[in-house]
Amino acid sequence: MKEPRSIVHSFGTRYPQQHDDISYGISSDWVPGEFLLDFESHFLAPSPGKTNGEVLFGFVDDVSFSLERGFKEEPFELILSNSTQGAIIRYTTDGTAPTAEHGEIYESSMNVDATTVIRAAAFKDGYAPSSVMTHTYLFLDDVVRQSPDGEPPIGFPFDWNNNLVDYGMDPRVVDQPAYSKEVLTGFRDLPVISIVMDIHDMFGKEKGIYSHARKDGRKWERPCSVEYFHSGPQPGFEIDCGIRIRGGFSRMDNNPKHSFRLFFRDIYGPSKLEFPLFEGSSVTTFDNLDIRTSQNYSWSFGRDGENGLFVRDLVNRDIQRSMGHLSPNGDFCHLFINGVYWGLYNTCERPEASFASDYLKGGKEDFDVIKIQNGGGERTFATDGNTDAWSRLWKAAKKGVKSNEDYFQLQGKHGDGSEDLDSEVLLDVENLIDYMLIIIWSGNKDAPVSAFSGDWASNNWYGMRNRNHREGFQFIIWDSEHTMLKEDLEINRIGPFPAGNEFSSSNPQYIWQRCLENEEFRMKVADRIHRHFFNQGLLEPDQLKALFDHRVDQIKNAVVCESARWGDSQAPNIAGKSTPGRFPLTRDDHWLKVVNYTRNKYLSQRSDIVMAQLLAKGLYPDVNAPVPSFTGEGGAAQLALSAGKGIIIFTTDGSDPRMIGGDRNASATTYQNPIPNSGEFQMLKARTSYEGKWSALLEIEF
Incomplete structure (x- = not known):
């Protein structure tokens, strides 16, 4: 711009793709009289209000990995490559992001024979660096032997400030004949979320989010890479994002296993995660994502072998969704931090505005x-x-x-x-x-x-x-x-x-x-x-058991992995240190007992108990609702209705037999004989009327 507010130069809509933290404009080499378009350039560092700085010659291509992330069984040679002539590849294995000055210079293929996290980027003078690419390779025979003595893995700290510390896979679980094979199956049964980041951002005394778990807000959000993959051929993803600790009471120092929240922002990478994360859901883009773990009645926090079940939250949300209401999707997963197994978790949508916008009409x-x-x-x-x-x-x-x-x-x-x-x-x-x-x-x-x-x-x-x-x-x-x-x-x-x-x-x-x-x-x-x-409503025992069994079946092997990782987690003594020597909580001796009680007693009896409570509060009438039954088949099928005292009144036009205020709907019919199949689906609504009182509504489509 120049006075009096006339435009010297503008790009309009004709400019190339732009890149984060890379400015675009006219090179300082331009002089009046020269053709402006010949001097349009990208610049390494934005310089608002100042002369444009060093011109970029281009952008370094991303590093390619010769083998995709995921589960591996045999050692392999990993080859990193880059198509930008003259670029140098740097890589790290400690979770930190490589820079032009940080990381090993890649010179030849690497032998990978154990669980390894590799982050790589390419650099060239005068060029913008490539994105950092992250790949996690998991060797399960190696994972089940992580820190068997409870000592910190290489690079991990001995303490997390005042937070209770727990490391390692318990040999008393993974070496037990009943579990030695099932622990491997358990890892393969669920998808993996691998968090890779600077270990100081997670556990550091000054700025670690885990070691300051009670802290919240943007100030306590850290950059990380998140990978998602299965043991099979299902698709996955890798994305750079922000991570925080989530939760309320579970942020306490005596809890060694915290939950996380991921934020997808353009300061880290893509501003949204775009991936079909939840089967059956129409939503495939996410602004944020919770990675939850059971806290109350868990093995890691309070050592609860009497109530540790791990499925309660998901089952409750499944019930609401099955009723036809909006409810956050969620699925189980295994979580790794810089290649170290961190336990059984579940992904979960967060019910805030972006969630509402995705499922309900509106921005x-x-x-x-x-x-x-x-x-x-x-x-x-x-x-x-x-x-x-x-x-x-x-x-x-x-x-x-x-x-x-x-x-x-x-x-x-x-x-x-x-x-x-x-x-x-x-x-x-x-x-x-x-x-x-x-x-x-x-x-x-x-x-x-x-x-x-x-x-x-x-x-x-x-x-x-x-x-x-x-x-x-x-x-x-x-x-x-x-x-x-x-x-x-x-x-x-x-x-x-x-x-x-x-x-x-x-x-x-x-x-x-x-x-x-x-x-x-x-x-x-x-x-x-x-x-x-x-x-056969959703709060009848058989329907509840079906929802419950689905979630239990998902983790019946994965619980062995949780047992090995957190089954021996201890509540701290007065000094804040773990009490050694306790036996681990296990699937067969503890979890299955809770599963069986919940299924065979709670789910079997609770609905009748609640019905009695609702009746006692006057929330369900003492007039019996019509009971449906079908006779015949196909076109000859008929719907019969029965009740105790009173008459049955029904409609097939979608209206309620009972009018607001309690009068009878003038378009309703008094039931006398079985209702024949009309050949088209119709909604029957029926109530029993007795001495001026109405039953609850029966709705049935036939």
Whole structure:
């Protein structure tokens, strides 16, 4: 620019591909009168407000590896190559990124005969360096022998500040005949996530995120490489990203096994991870990703052999997703840090604005995402957007929703249930009810109300809503470790609880409790109970066991790997050091007992116990809902309905036989004879009516 604000030169839209941290402009060699386009160049260092600096002659190509990352069984010769004439390849094996001055100069092929992490880049004077390429090679015979004496692996520190330290694979597990082969199978059963980084960024006394696990925020985010691969031919990826410690109570110093969160930002590499990480999911791009591990009731933190199960959180989220609601995907994996096995983990989407945008209509900026923050003082806050709409919902619920006018207004409707386009939609009622049924069934003691606070505080919940659409807040099952416990077979988490009386502890259970004042809401609760607890619903034992068995089968061999790595992890004594000599917790002696109890007792009995609790609270009618049965086959099939006392009233047009307020739907039919197959799918909705009272709704498509 020059005065008076006239343009001297502009590129318009005709310029080459740009690169991070590399500027582009006119070379300082240009003089007036010369053709400008001949002097357009890239520069090694950006220089805003100053004369453009050293011109780049080009960009060094990335280093090629002769063998892909992954599991290896035999030693091999690794060849590194680069197609840029005159470039020098430097590599490291300690997790640090090579630079023009750091790393071994590659001269000839390398023999790789043990678990090895190699990072390589190429450099040439006057050229921008290549990207750093990272490859992890795992030899399982080597992995199962890592630090058998508990001493730090080469390059790893003896201590992590005040954090309890645990290293190594336990020979008492890997050498036991029952496990010596299964530990190898267990490693191959699950995908691997390999984190590779400067060991000081992870464990260093001054800036290590693991050795300062209680620290949070961007200041405690470090660069790393993340690789994802399987033992078979399935595709994988490698990406440079940021990494932090994640979690709340699990950040304690006496926990030697922490969870992580990955952030994909253009300061590290691609701004998004683009990969089909979760089978069956339509979402293949991610802004961030959690790498979670069981904390409460784990072997590494508290040495819990009575309740260590590892699948509770995933099973709870699987239930919500199977009900048709939004729930973060997750899958098990093995985690390695600079080639050292770190245990059984699971990948998990994080339910924030990018997640909402991926699955619901709208951009990230359209969503309010609400959660509870505790640890530094309980506080309901917005991770994205603001709390304005949530505050309006909470205030309306606190005021009371006994009348239909107040209750339906939460849903953007008139008091008769018809849509009111002048009223905002604040609540997704079916989502709230199903969310609470999962909370109640699972005996969740730490979400959304925490029993550990005497039920005065909330914890572990997310709610999200698009401000620009007529959609109410939806709630996400999250961090469900305090569930399905042996001592809690008969626990009652229906409430009411005091948490939520103040906005700082507001939560979905408080909204549920206030809505229970309304007859129409209670009827809807009864309908959702009937859907999920009867007629092969998702909260019937057989359906629950299928979801549970799926997750158990995924890790039944991988648990042996976890046993070898963390089964002998000890709680610290007063001096903060581990107590040596305890036996390791194992799959067959400990984990399988918890699996069998959960499957054969909790999953078998809990639904009946919860139904009795719901009945006692008046949340399910004492009028029996119609019971369906089919006679005949194919076109001759007929649907028969039966009930105890009362008459059965049904519709096939999708409407409810019961009108809002309790009257009979004028278009409904009184059931007398089996209903023939019409040849087309139709939705039958039926209720039993007895002495002015209605049963829960039966919905069946046939």
